[in-house]
Amino acid sequence: MTVTSGLDLDKLYAARLHAVSARPYLATALYALHIVESPAVRTMGVDKYWRCYVSPAFVNHTSVEELASILVHEVSHLLREHHARSDRYADTHDLSGPAERLRMNIAADAEINDDAFGDGLVVPDGAVTPGTLGLLAGGLMEDYLDQFTFARGAQQLGWLDCGSGADGSAREWDLGPDGADGLSEQEREGVRFRVAQGIVGNPGNAPQGWRRWADQALHPPQPWRDLLGAALRAAVSAPGVGEDYTYGRPARRSASVPGVVLPSLRRTPPRVGVVIDTSGSVSDAELGSALLEVAAITRAVGGRRDLITVFSCDAAAHIAYPLCQAESMSLIGGGGTDLRTGFTKALRTRPDVIAVLTDGQTPWPSDPPPCRTIVGLFRRADSWSEHNPDYIPDRPPTWARVVDIG
Known part of the structure; x- marks a missing residue:
């Protein structure tokens, strides 16, 4: 924390x-805040640079106890990146002006205060x-913004100002x-x-x-469909895939070996086997x-449905389907x-390529x-064991290219 003259630092410490003590999982964030004395703040x-501007009179x-709750509240704005989310919401919905930014600040407060207090933290006044x-509780800032508008009497909330780190609008x-x-x-x-x-x-x-929030922070949303398509295209176009030798066109090197016909390397369309996990956990x-x-895999191989065979599999592999129309296919399991x-x-x-769609809760081939x-890989919540804090669930083998789906 930055040392200042008129601020009761002992009280803030x-x-x-x-x-x-009340929220040990936020300790790193609370100690990362830099306190700046500012009489201009109410x-x-x-x-967004993790400075916390504090009014000495307010302290x-x-x-x-109430200051502790407010510190947790303010650091929550930064951890949840409400400033950037407010900017994106404003751009998407063509919003501008201080009233709209105040509405974003209040909606962000509602997201945080939903379950922020209790268990050692008092509820701050107002x-x-x-x-x-x-x-209803349990929503995100964006959910509340879609439902909440200023009504008669709501202007009394205007004293709430958590700074630019809460709504993205710079302060003086x-x-x-x-x-x-x-x-x-x-x-x-x-x-x-x-x-x-x-x-x-x-x-x-x-x-x-x-x-x-933690799950999203560690596993941010990805354009998984693009990633899956890119992985398929890379696999089917890799050297050696769909390649075979043919005597239909002799190799150019045959001219250097009189009397011997050497085969040439011909590239054929790649064949793809799709294994779909139809177990009860899916x-x-x-x-x-x-x-x-x-259907996306079909597009990745140029629309050649005759090159794709689909297998539904739980504990046993079922019927192999030559692909005609994916939407009407029956999956057994x-x-x-x-x-x-x-x-x-x-x-x-x-x-030439095997594509597996699964939740990962399965034995894998050893070779x-x-x-x-x-x-x-259909995404699942992280597994955790109170008997073994270092437990890590099995992942697909390293020889497979893995794309998280969902």
Whole structure:
């Protein structure tokens, strides 16, 4: 924390220690905040560079317990990147002006305060919750913005100002990117990553909202359909895939060997075997997604449906379907999972590429197949064992190219 003259730092240090004791998974973030004395701020406010601007008068008239709750609240804005999310929402919905930014600040407060207090943290006076706005708990800032508008009497919330770190709109007291004690982008990401790791490592200590945030922070959404298509295209166009020798066109080298006809290398369209996990652990929605991915795989090989064979597999491989229309295909299964049988049956068709769509809860072949393998992995919540904190669930083998789906 930055040492200042008119600010009761001992009181703030005590409040920070109280906040860390109540929310130990936020300790890294709370200690990363840089305190800046600012009489221009009514209470506390943050900027995206992890500076926390504090009013000395507010600190003097607020208890240590309430200051601890407000510190947790302010650092939550930064961890959840409300400034960037507000900017994206404003751009998408063509919003501008201080009233709209205040509405974003209040919606962000509702997301945080939903489950921020209790268990050692008091509720600050005037804290906005989803109930304050007449909305259901458990939503995100964007959800509340779609439902919440300023009505009669709502202007009384205008005193709430958590700074540019909450709504993306710069304040006159902000020190900006060149000011002292700001964190770089890499440092900010490092703080978020360490906090998310702490939450995921001990999931019983954090409420649902924080567990959801940590999962998204460690596994950000990816354009998985593009990634899966790119992996397929890379596999089917790789050297050696779909290549064979033919005497239909002699090799040019034959001219240097009189009386001997050498075969030339001919590239043929690649064959793809698709193994779909139809065990009981895969939902109907995921099976529907798998059929959509079969259509995407078809496009990746240039629309040649005759080159694709689909196998549904739980504990045993079922009927092999030459692909005609993915949407009308029947998938058989619902039992246990052993995709090794699917690999065995798919390899009998001599594919150049095997694509597997599964939740990953299956034994895998001990040896890599003699062709390229791509695994589309339906995402599952991280497994955790209180008896073994270092437990890591099995992942597909290293010889497979893995793309997380969903």
